[in-house]
Amino acid sequence: MTMAEQTKLEAPKTAETEDELAGSEAPLLDHLIELRKRLIRSLLVILGLLIVCxxxxxxxxxxxxxxxxxxxYPQPVELIYTAPQEFFFTQLSLALFGAVFIGFPYLATEVYGFVAPGLYKKERRAFIPYLIAxxxxxxxGACMVYFAVLPLAMHxxxxxxxxxxxxxxxxxxxxxxxxxxxxxxGICFQLPVILTLLAQIDLVSSASLKKGRKYAIVGILIFAAFITPPDPISQIGLSLPMYLLYELSIxxxxxxxxxxxxTLAAEGTSDDGTAAS
Structure with a gap:
């Protein structure tokens, strides 16, 4: 086979490969554009809420x-600041906190809006309860801190x-x-939602969660020690609810x-009945 014939045979294959690559890159580009739009909208919402807050x-x-x-109580609360600009930046932090707290449902909706087009109609309906939860x-989680953990820690x-x-x-x-x-x-209290979603797509099972219970306890204790102040009240206040949430997830x-x-048993019975008739 001459070099010219070999080039002719390889040319159509190269063109087809380029078309396949272009077709695979187009959906990825569309997803990236959609992601950018949602990120910009989310940032604008947070920025607007920050100004209001x-x-x-x-x-x-x-x-x-x-x-x-x-x-x-009954002692008065005395808080101080030691730098002229400190309280101003504290107010900015309060505004950002309020913006994130109030805008959290919108952020969750944007995440759902990005994921939903890739789901079947049945999967979308199954996803809505998690969006609400x-x-x-x-x-x-915020109420747990506000009414229990923070007062106990300050006391x-x-x-x-x-x-x-x-x-x-x-x-x-x-x-x-x-x-x-x-x-x-608030983030740690998402544990049941995350594990249940993983179970829906067969990435975890109740047997694996039960088997990994002792590792989960160690991980929860390490995570609580890392994310909370070095006092037993805050660490126990986070570790105990997280373990209870882990059991709730199971x-x-x-x-x-x-x-x-x-559902599988009902489908199997239906198939058997159809076959028998």
Whole structure:
């Protein structure tokens, strides 16, 4: 075979390969464009909420300080700042926290809108309950911090005072602690949602979750020690709910497996009946 004939035979293959590559790159480019649009919209929403929340930084501050007041009542809360610009940047942090907290349902909706086109109609309907459960579990985690963990932690810290040594907390450090715990607990409370979703696509099972329980306990303790302040109240306050949520996830995954088994059994019975008739 001459070089010219070999070139003629290889030319159509090269053209077909280029067409396939172009066809595979086009959907990827469309997904990237869609992702960029959703990211821009999300950033604009957060930016708009940040501007609005900046004017309500005072009420947000009062809300976040209330657990501190409840912890040391009837003593007054005394917070200080040691740099001229510190309180201004603290207000910006409060505004950003308020924007993320209020905008969290919208962010979850944008994530769903990006994922939904790749799902079947039945899968979209199955995804909606998780979309609803996500902000609910986030708020439950925030309430856990607000009404239990943060008051107990501040009471613990104030109990260490002596007549000569008093606690005068910096406003930025207290609010940073409060906001970090609220966001951390809100995210950690998504554990049942994430594990149940993974079970829906057969990436985890109740048997594997039960077998990995001891590793999960160690992982939860390490994660709690890393993300919370170095005090036992905060660490136990995060570790215990996370372990309970892990057990809740096992129960939820078990229900999904039972429902799936019933559906398969019903389909099998239907097929047998059709075949018999």
């Amino acid at each position: 900046f004017f309500f930084a005072g009420p947000i501050f009062d809300v976040l300080v209330q657990p501190y007041r409840n912890a040391i 996500t902000p609910i579990f986030f708020i439950l 613990f810290f104030h109990a260490m005072e002596t007549p000569e040594i008093k606690l005068l907390a910096k406003v930025s450090e207290y609010l940073g602690l409060a906001m970090t715990l609220i966001i951390a607990f 129960w939820s995954v078990t229900l999904i497996e039972r429902r799936r088994a019933k």
